[in-house]
Amino acid sequence: MLCILEIVARRKDPAVRTQLIERAAQMLRTREPITLRSLVAGTSVSTMAVYTHFGGMDGMWKALRQEGFTRLATRLAQVTPSADPVRDLTALVTAYLGNALDHPDLYRVMFDANFDLEDAQAADDTLEYLVQAAERGRLAGRYRADTNPLELATQSWAIAHGLVSLVATGPLPRPALAHGPLLLTALFTATGDDPDRCRRSVASGWQPRLTG
Amino acid sequence: MLCILEIVARRKDPAVRTQLIERAAQMLRTREPITLRSLVAGTSVSTMAVYTHFGGMDGMWKALRQEGFTRLATRLAQVTPSADPVRDLTALVTAYLGNALDHPDLYRVMFDANFDLEDAQAADDTLEYLVQAAERGRLAGRYRADTNPLELATQSWAIAHGLVSLVATGPLPRPALAHGPLLLTALFTATGDDPDRCRRSVASGWQPRLTG
DNA sequence: GCTATAACATAGCACAGCTATGTTATGTAT
DNA sequence: ATACATAACATAGCTGTGCTATGTTATAGC
The missing domain is CATH 1.10.357.10 (Tetracycline Repressor, domain 2)
Structure with a gap:
């Protein structure tokens, strides 16, 4: 039997998403320029996290x-x-x-x-x-x-x-x-x-x- | 005799300035992305014109x-x-x-x-x-x-x-x-x-x- | 344990704005 | 008229941007 929709491995961690947008909001508050690299610099995640969680910087701004x-x-x-x-x-x-x-x-x-x-x-x-x-x-x-x-x-x-x-x-x-x-x-x-x-x-x- | 303030050679052409901002306004209207190179692409001037006339892209946006x-x-x-x-x-x-x-x-x-x-x-x-x-x-x-x-x-x-x-x-x-x-x-x-x-x-x- | 899946890390791409450097045109003085 | 000084200009290359291609690793189901 095929359970197509239920086959999921290594789910994304929601904490990473909230951490990124909270950091973005913080950087916005402190007037730091928000770039892909400067955003993830303060975290322990890589630049790719922005893409897995938001699909890119546009998605991040949208969020x-x-x-x-x-x-x-x-x-x-x-x-x-x-x-x-x-x-x-x-x-x-x-x-x-x-x-x-x-x-x-x-x-x-x-x-x-x-x-x-x-x-x-x-x-x-x-x-x-x-x-x-x-x-x-x-x-x-x-x-x-x-x-x-x-x-x-x-x-x-x-x-x-x-x-x-x-x-x-x-x-x-x-x-x-x-x-x-x-x-x-x-x-x-x-x-x-x-x-x-x-x-x-x-x-x-x-x-x-x-x-x- | 020194005429410090009057020594001017090759004055900037005001027409270039107006041409650039009119083109920028036009590109804004047609939703084309306005970049340094795309802006001067339609004109006969070089990218440096943006710097001599506006001091950079920020100055252009300001103008x-x-x-x-x-x-x-x-x-x-x-x-x-x-x-x-x-x-x-x-x-x-x-x-x-x-x-x-x-x-x-x-x-x-x-x-x-x-x-x-x-x-x-x-x-x-x-x-x-x-x-x-x-x-x-x-x-x-x-x-x-x-x-x-x-x-x-x-x-x-x-x-x-x-x-x-x-x-x-x-x-x-x-x-x-x-x-x-x-x-x-x-x-x-x-x-x-x-x-x-x-x-x-x-x-x-x-x-x-x-x-x- | 094995395999499939997706999150992840790394490196490199195309393009952005900008700058360093050489070239050219023009007003002034001799 | 000629030479010079000055600034506008053209070219090429810099750093940093968002993004992507590729390899790696961790996790869920059999």
Whole structure:
């Protein structure tokens, strides 16, 4: 009997994979240039490990982007829903900004040149956190009944990404992030929330620490 | 007599410089990989020309980014001020989006990894167009008297950059740009403009062609 | 134990950006 | 007009890049 798919010898060690991408993330943080040889230099593995585990440097970068989205998702998941969904959506945006500021180089890689479907899916998955909060806000009557949660989430995302990418990638100074609350309040108010109540919700969901 | 500064022999030909960056922009458009040798291959100059004119490939990329900001400034300059400064600011944002969509690869390069002061200055110069429109809006009484034109311009920029970079770089589909009018209206209204009047101004400044 | 399989190590390939060195063209001074 | 000084230019070769071809070794199933 032929057991084609079950014949496996010398399985790859998953630890090697995580070791490599963690080292890559570390090198990204310390601004060291990441090359095939410099990447494996700090480890006990050979250059071929990059090919068996990632299929090449492109695959490694792809996995690194994926790691970035995973960390982002972890951070978004730490935002515990409260009774105020507008505050929650603000808190999610704040978490998004905080993640980008804590790992600016990783964030830059996440939204760099070569995107493919896998990464786009990962981006959509993280967006889903915002969609849920937007939907809860609509159900709570904070936004107009005809509000499309996906659209509101996308608009919030655009604001967050616009601000943080201009700050993380260069031209704008970090205090420019302080525009966040005003932009979010403007968006949520335009979506139907009461201005004063919205201001309070956004203020309670925002983390002033970001602009430091 | 020594004329130190005036002793010049065989001046560099500016035409070579423009030829190279135009070819680089063209190769960017056609997705050809831009390497030192592939860049000069189509020209009659040697690889050394890149070093005499730009000091290396990094300098060439820097000049290419500069060219991107120059084109952007040209496009923004084509927006003729009208009697409605809110419309004008919307039109400027629309021109910003249109430029990014017409030259997506160039736009990506403009906001890519290595930024330095020269490029940041170029970015600030283009921002100045938005600042002027914001200031005119304030003087016209459309925005609150205590509105900071630079801040309003920066907020508009963040919205534009957030939207268009998410569209040009991947995850969002092009129709997502249709969120622009709502976001701008929300921002301008929050800055003091009358909601109905603002909606009309934004609608008249917006180019629906973008979302196609 | 034997064999098949795949992870692994090594060496070398093509190409990248860059630089050292020689050549040529051009403005200045005699 | 001629000679010189200067810098743009052409050529060839350098180091380092990602990648691949080839041989070796460790592991799973009979």
